[in-house]
Amino acid sequence: MASTTRNVDSLPILIVGAGPSGLVLALTLAQNGIPVRIIDKVPDPPKGQRGAGIMPRTLEIYEFLGVLPDILKVAFMLPPIAQYELPGGTKATKIFDMVTMYDPNPDRPYLRAITLGQEAVTRILRSHLAEYGYEVEFGVELLNFDQSPDMVTAHVLNTKDGNVEQGTIEARWMVGADGGKGIVRKQLGLKFLGESRAEDAQIVADVHITGLDRDHWHMWGDASTKMVTIRPTEKEGIFWSLSGGRQADCDKITSDPEAFRQFVRDVSGRTDFELGEFITLSTFKPNIRMVDKFGDGRVFVTGDAAHVHSPMGAQFNLGWKLALVYKSLAPASLLSTYTEERLPVVAQMLNKTTSLLDRTIAHAANKVELKPEDFQNEDKNPWVRGKIMFQLGINYRWSPVVLDEEADDERVVSVDEARLTAYGSAMGASEDRVHAGDRAPDAPFLVLLKPKPTDKSVGPGTKRLFDFLKPTHHTVLIFSGTVDGAVEILQELPPLVARSLVVLPTMTPVEKLVYKDTWESAHCVVKDSYGYAYKFYSVDPTKTKAVIVRPDGVVGAVVKGAEGVKRYFSLVFGTDSGN
Numbered sequence: 001m002a003s004t005t006r007n008v009d010s011l012p013i014l015i016v017g018a019g020p021s022g023l024v025l026a027l028t029l030a031q032n033g034i035p036v037r038i039i040d041k042v043p044d045p046p047k048g049q050r051g052a053g054i055m056p057r058t059l060e061i062y063e064f065l066g067v068l069p070d071i072l073k074v075a076f077m078l079p080p081i082a083q084y085e086l087p088g089g090t091k092a093t094k095i096f097d098m099v100t101m102y103d104p105n106p107d108r109p110y111l112r113a114i115t116l117g118q119e120a121v122t123r124i125l126r127s128h129l130a131e132y133g134y135e136v137e138f139g140v141e142l143l144n145f146d147q148s149p150d151m152v153t154a155h156v157l158n159t160k161d162g163n164v165e166q167g168t169i170e171a172r173w174m175v176g177a178d179g180g181k182g183i184v185r186k187q188l189g190l191k192f193l194g195e196s197r198a199e200d201a202q203i204v205a206d207v208h209i210t211g212l213d214r215d216h217w218h219m220w221g222d223a224s225t226k227m228v229t230i231r232p233t234e235k236e237g238i239f240w241s242l243s244g245g246r247q248a249d250c251d252k253i254t255s256d257p258e259a260f261r262q263f264v265r266d267v268s269g270r271t272d273f274e275l276g277e278f279i280t281l282s283t284f285k286p287n288i289r290m291v292d293k294f295g296d297g298r299v300f301v302t303g304d305a306a307h308v309h310s311p312m313g314a315q316f317n318l319g320w321k322l323a324l325v326y327k328s329l330a331p332a333s334l335l336s337t338y339t340e341e342r343l344p345v346v347a348q349m350l351n352k353t354t355s356l357l358d359r360t361i362a363h364a365a366n367k368v369e370l371k372p373e374d375f376q377n378e379d380k381n382p383w384v385r386g387k388i389m390f391q392l393g394i395n396y397r398w399s400p401v402v403l404d405e406e407a408d409d410e411r412v413v414s415v416d417e418a419r420l421t422a423y424g425s426a427m428g429a430s431e432d433r434v435h436a437g438d439r440a441p442d443a444p445f446l447v448l449l450k451p452k453p454t455d456k457s458v459g460p461g462t463k464r465l466f467d468f469l470k471p472t473h474h475t476v477l478i479f480s481g482t483v484d485g486a487v488e489i490l491q492e493l494p495p496l497v498a499r500s501l502v503v504l505p506t507m508t509p510v511e512k513l514v515y516k517d518t519w520e521s522a523h524c525v526v527k528d529s530y531g532y533a534y535k536f537y538s539v540d541p542t543k544t545k546a547v548i549v550r551p552d553g554v555v556g557a558v559v560k561g562a563e564g565v566k567r568y569f570s571l572v573f574g575t576d577s578g579n
């Protein structure tokens with residue numbers, strides 16, 4: 001299609017698919033003031049649990065988006081897995097947590113996974129999107145699309161309200177969040193590299209059950225033969241089952257609810273609980289696949305459309321970049337860093353989830369007996385999800401749009417070497433210090449000095465560092481070892497896209513605290529009352545240092561002064577705004 005000559009600047013960004021990925025992206029863009037349209041081919045929001053396990057990094061992202069309080073109101077902690085002896089099926093031989101519970105740390109506030117069905121998560125995301133005036137257009141299916149250098153034309157089938165009519169939607173960019181079987185990736189011709197594991201098919205069901213307690217994730221049999229697992233959901237009386245095993249004919253069993261009820265009775269040996277009406281009952285065939293790139297031209301893919309299984313994070317990586325380019329504040333080349341940053345992360349994530357699947361099957365097939373002290377040991381028991389799955393170590397240290405001046409004084413790490421550690425270590429990316437490209441750590445007990453706290457909910461003005469991180473701007477943490485150095489940095493900040501947070505050290509003398517004019521141009525000033533921020537960001541309180549946190553909660557730059565700040569922003573914003 002030929003390039004149009006009319007003004008396309010105000011066209012929306014079209015998101016195809018209103019699952020969690022599409023909704024997180026839509027909300028990020030809406031918060032950035034970008035017009036969006038979000039369509040989904042199904043007439044109504046899908047029901048059921050699906051991706052119900054919410055890992056710590058996703059909790060952090062939900063916090064930055066402002067949806068976490070609503071999620072926490074209805075989510076629940078996954079009960080421990082109880083594996084029962086057969087035959088009989090009532091005596092638990094092993095009880096352990098699928099995700100080990102850790103207590104929070106000052107820099108990592110969420111170290112436990114929570115559970116909430118995708119039906120509830122997407123309802124909450126939709127309600128937040130509605131606050132910005134956007135609603136999902138259900139019953140609108142993308143059929144195909146054309147793209148020109150400056151816009152995308154989506155051809156859709158609208159089946160709302162019983163009508164069936166074809167139409168078009170014009171957009172400046174389009175993002176396919178249309179799931180693993182989506183057509184956006186296919187029409188773009190992106191490769192979907194990896195494998196399908198038909199032999200590891202599983203039965204997934206949301207079902208009413210009476211007579212079964214909600215205190216455990218019940219498990220009978222094993223994955224190498226036949227297996228039934230049933231856990232409670234956030235809804236009283238409704239349970240979720242992931243069942244099957246290599247000797248189970250999953251397609252046949254899911255073709256008839258009664259066949260599944262019988263399968264549960266046969267494998268568990270239990271007749272004291274009853275499966276009633278089904279909300280969902282289907283076969284799930286694991287795919288371990290990822291794209292070779294995350295988009296082409298003006299069309300991108302995200303979520304399951306780009307990689308199955310998926311961690312949250314891709315949408316958050318893309319959202320702020322699209323927002324800046326949309327507003328002509330950054331060059332279009334910023335969008336290519338979406339692929340550059342996410343590809344190594346996803347490759348490693350798939351390796352890890354595949355190895356977990358293989359270990360689970362092998363563990364069962366080899367009839368490995370665990371000692372009680374090893375039930376909770378992630379190295380011995382493959383059902384236990386290790387800390388690495390918290391996704392707190394994911395980093396982009398090799399990215400062309402991060403800048404680390406402290407690395408100049410350290411061992412040179414090649415881009416290839418850095419990519420190999422894209423998943424970081426179990427609890428974070430770094431053993432030594434926070435590098436550019438790492439997740440920004442939290443830090444509590446920041447005493448708010450500017451603006452003067454008026455909100456009673458923060459008590460005497462104590463904040464966490466995460467309170468300042470938002471998907472709408474870069475947050476520039478200025479550790480003001482020297483006042484002059486800090487003031488120079490403040491003068492370098494681009495006005496529309498960065499907010500400054502001056503962090504004064506614990507021992508700041510009173511006269512510096514009240515020296516109001518100095519911090520005239522700072523958005524916020526805090527005192528690091530317990531020294532956590534200085535500690536977690538490895539700051540020498542006698543020196544000036546700036547850490548620039550991107551809108552996705554990732555450290556974009558670690559620099560020693562104003563010159564470094566300037567260099568970072570020219571990396572991201574460039575001089576070319578020709579999008």
Ligand SMILES: Cc1cc2nc3c(=O)[nH]c(=O)nc-3n(C[C@H](O)[C@H](O)[C@H](O)COP(=O)(O)OP(=O)(O)OC[C@H]3O[C@@H](n4cnc5c(N)ncnc54)[C@H](O)[C@@H]3O)c2cc1C
Pocket residue numbers: 016017018019020021022039040041042046050051052053054118140141142143177178179180181182183204242284302303304305309310311
């Ligand atoms: C058994 C099982 C257990 C899982 N457990 C977890 C877990 O514990 N934690 C976790 O994080 N993940 C889990 N997952 C994965 C999780 O469900 C997916 O990663 C998640 O649903 C992906 O979200 P998404 O928004 O990318 O895609 P989807 O949720 O698949 O949404 C895609 C949407 O696009 C729409 N769509 C498709 N084509 C079109 C079109 N042409 N036009 C318009 N709309 C279209 C679809 O109707 C759908 O609503 C699990 C998955 C399975 C199967």
